[in-house]
Amino acid sequence: MICQIPCPTWFIAGLTIMNISMRIASADEGTTGSPVVVLLSNAECWDRLPETLSGFGQPLPSWVRAVATHLPRTAAAMLELDFAHRTQSPVDPDLRAKMRWVIADANHCDYSKAYAIADLKRAGATDKVVRVLTGDPKAWPDADQQPLEFARLLTVAAPTVPDSMFEELRQEFGDNQVASMVLLAAYGNFQDRIVLGLNLPLEEHGPLEPIDVEFAEGALQIASLIPPHGEVPTLQVAGEDVIPDDGDWAAISFDQLQTRLEQQRDRKPRLPVPSWDEVKGKLPPAMATRPTRIAWSLMTYGYAAELQIPWSIATRTM
Template identity: 60%
Template sequence: MIFKSMRIPLIGTALLVGVLPAPPTARGDDAATTTSDAEGWKRLPRTERGGEGPLPTWAKAVAARLPRTAAAMLELDFAQRTRSPLDSVLRAKMRWVIAASNRCAYSQAYALADLDRAGAPSSAIKALVGDPDQWPEADREPLEFARLLTIAAPTIRDELFASLRAKYGDKGVAAMVLLAAYGNFQDRILLGLGVPLEAGGPLPPIDVKFAPGALQLTPPPMPPQAKQHLLESGETVVDRDPEWAQASYDELQSRLERQRARTPRLPIPSWDDVKKSLPPAMTVRPIRIVWTLVCLGYVPELAIPWNHATRTMWAETKPDRIFEESLFWIQTRAIQCNYCMGHCEMLLEVAGLDRSEIAERTRRLASDDWSAFPPPEQRAYAYARKLSKTPWELTAADYKVLEKDLGPDVAMATFWWLCRGLYMTRVSDGFQLPLERENVFSNFYPKATEAEGKPR
């Protein structure tokens, strides 16, 4: 059976009777665990609907540095938990498998609470947290898909995806991919910040609508920035990973070429079809990015809130795009996502590097000698690798190093960006998207004078 290899760390029956291992104190902002809900709402943007009552601890932690981004995350969480085209029972089961694979106690608790809220009997809950070999036959393929998308996305067989597509339809299987992407993003937010479960237990989905201008609906401009030159002399200050350099730069480039020839698992919608389901603000520029066309084309109810969250984070911060894309490149290498690695190269070009500079930078990143990069960057790259591969091993000290090197505000923005990377890669590998040959980002970001929906 495909489940014999499953070794999911279980909370099991202890959770069913309300005994949950307590995650550590919040690392992103220690005050977040003592901030009252009323104070948390005051940090967030003005609302049109909702805006009172209990807040998740992760929302208060993120809002301490990125209040608009935290607002977008609340709307995204509500969409994933209430608007998914997946049956609510199956969705909660898949979310539990994702959380268990990531060893995230917080999300396991929430998934089981959502499963109970969906009306699943206690016997179904006990079966889920028990022996995977005893799972109902109907659950096996979707739960295995969720597990593999979490721990080994590039290994998913086309036959498994095709079987799910036949049973659940294009929209259903697309929603499964976006659920796994969201779960891997959210679990890393929780594990990286170490936020504890709320005192009263898992909260229901929060139905809140923030006022116009709170969220960024269109891509913010990418301002020009000075090129970062590699160091001519330096030393590697992080632990070297012997496995890291086993795939040479040339081999990685060969993988990108193979990805360009990949047949996608779902037909790629046209922009003319996609824009019909989008709000007007999101149709001002044609989109050629396969990743975006597939997500918005099949499950706009889940993809639109995600786009709002990422764009709001960019608008709320002043990112160093070369540093950001270098971090994302590390993540794509760590989990072998060829499509996203190709996009990193495109975005480095948009950020101002020429082809030779991109090749030299990524060649250095592909080795285990990072001496060409400043020590703070090296430590951030090591953090990115750990967050990507073993997020359950993150410690308070890991986050404190980010804060010391980058400052509290930039550390939170960098951390959020890295968690975002594990969403992007799950989508790419879940659908096995063919890498575009042209730079599809060349007209995606508006010039500063053309910026739509400027942040408040």
């Protein structure tokens, strides 16, 4: 049994990784037992979150009440990210909720499955539609088969997604929606691992509706943090690291590694990579001050800025 006592962020991260590993090994279905961190009350959590301009006092999900214990600004940014995925994605709300359920089901995350069903019903789905989704995948409607299998593969075996599947989805849904599907899978897996890793329960009155909240200016880290330039330390001429050498890595020569990197650089992306000039106009001014050549950033900002902007803010806000 793990005591519910306040603990530093690095310790929470360690517990998260250990708990995820144990769950994967035992293939648990959903969460059981108590959370591994103290959950703030709703009032305590709002007191810790940054100042709001609107939306203060609403019931908060358990993952916010867990993260806000030590990372209140991060929790605030994650709230905005969750709202974006549940309400602002260009993917149809019905299909988006179904894909989110498939992701949660693959992760054995009952919490997120409940939220996906709630969002699906909010989009107008009947009980029959829910039964079909949660039943035999072979009975899924033809129109759902490809995108739902795409969501499943992105969760359990992303490298195996065929180019042909992606291209068919692209032709049917367009570049913006298929990019948003990828970001949905990325966010869904991120969220499920927080819920499972910290063993978080469904809220007393959950699943909760999407939380529309606006935080005061300066509450979140919009611009990227650039470390100050300093003197480069002198490296030791000789010495050994403290990490044992990995046999697989040691078997690859430097030249072989460079060859593999060149092969990766030569890979043809499944969507055209936008230029910085095409992307910068979609960004908040604070995020557009420094050009980037990172293909992932250009791709996601270019095709799904409404989802990638809050993701970037959430990952850089501490």
